[in-house]
Amino acid sequence: QKEVEQNSGPLSVPEGAIASLNCTYSDRVSQSFFWYRQYSGKSPELIMSIYSNGDKEDGRFTAQLNKASQYVSLLIRDSQPSDSATYLCAVYPGVKAAGNKLTFGGGTRVLVKP
Amino acid sequence: SAVISQKPSRDICQRGTSLTIQCQVDSQVTMMFWYRQQPGQSLTLIATANQGSEATYESGFVIDKFPISRPNLTFSTLTVSNMSPEDSSIYLCSVSGVGGYGYTFGSGTRLTVV
Numbered sequence: 001q002k003e004v005e006q007n008s009g010p011l012s013v014p015e016g017a018i019a020s021l022n023c024t025y026s027d028r029v030s031q032s033f034f035w036y037r038q039y040s041g042k043s044p045e046l047i048m049s050i051y052s053n054g055d056k057e058d059g060r061f062t063a064q065l066n067k068a069s070q071y072v073s074l075l076i077r078d079s080q081p082s083d084s085a086t087y088l089c090a091v092y093p094g095v096k097a098a099g100n101k102l103t104f105g106g107g108t109r110v111l112v113k114p
Numbered sequence: 115s116a117v118i119s120q121k122p123s124r125d126i127c128q129r130g131t132s133l134t135i136q137c138q139v140d141s142q143v144t145m146m147f148w149y150r151q152q153p154g155q156s157l158t159l160i161a162t163a164n165q166g167s168e169a170t171y172e173s174g175f176v177i178d179k180f181p182i183s184r185p186n187l188t189f190s191t192l193t194v195s196n197m198s199p200e201d202s203s204i205y206l207c208s209v210s211g212v213g214g215y216g217y218t219f220g221s222g223t224r225l226t227v228v
Contacts, residue, residue: 034216043206043219044157088156101147102217106156
């Protein structure tokens with residue numbers, strides 16, 4: 001079983017619509033959760049981080065975390081063609097955890113169609 | 115967040131040769147990480163580079179194949195040794211923020227082995 005799972009997509013979204021990306025993780029003690037955006041041929045870029053249950057909004061992005069369900073999501077409102085990229089979910093167990101390293105999901109490819 | 119300079123940005127190498135990738139950070143960091151991203155795949159951690167001690171390798175990666183140096187708190191190198199076409203990937207260095215938050219990535223090295 002993969003530690004961090006994402007639907008690989010592609011998730012096709014019309015311009016202006018909301019893109020909804022999901023991520024589940026297996027390690028219940030995970031503390032920190034990140035969303036990275038990766039354009040083709042580029043390195044990952046951190047766009048959102050979330051550490052406590054609930055929603056966190058930053059511009060057109062909203063991250064949602066539910067630790068009881070081991071689930072984190074990313075909403076992209078008013079999607080633009082420039083949002084077309086692969087979105088990587090990453091989970092960090094905490095500085096005191098054994099093997100305290102960032103683990104990535106497989107990524108979800110998003111295509112925003114004009 | 116830290117600024118990372120990684121070079122070379124890309125290279126085409128003959129099988130059986132070695133390539134050393136350099137990663138320079140603009141601030142002192144405790145841990146640096148080396149990732150591999152194979153075509154169409156997510157990121158896989160190769161090893162954690164610790165200053166003053168040997169690197170810690172993940173399962174499936176060995177020092178003889180991927181020797182790492184970490185001479186100080188701002189610099190690290192990863193060597194890909196005795197290359198084969200299967201080593202063709204993007205190699206990324208990364209550093210963590212305080213408490214493991216918000217990993218930042220270098221621009222990556224796109225390696226093609228022919």
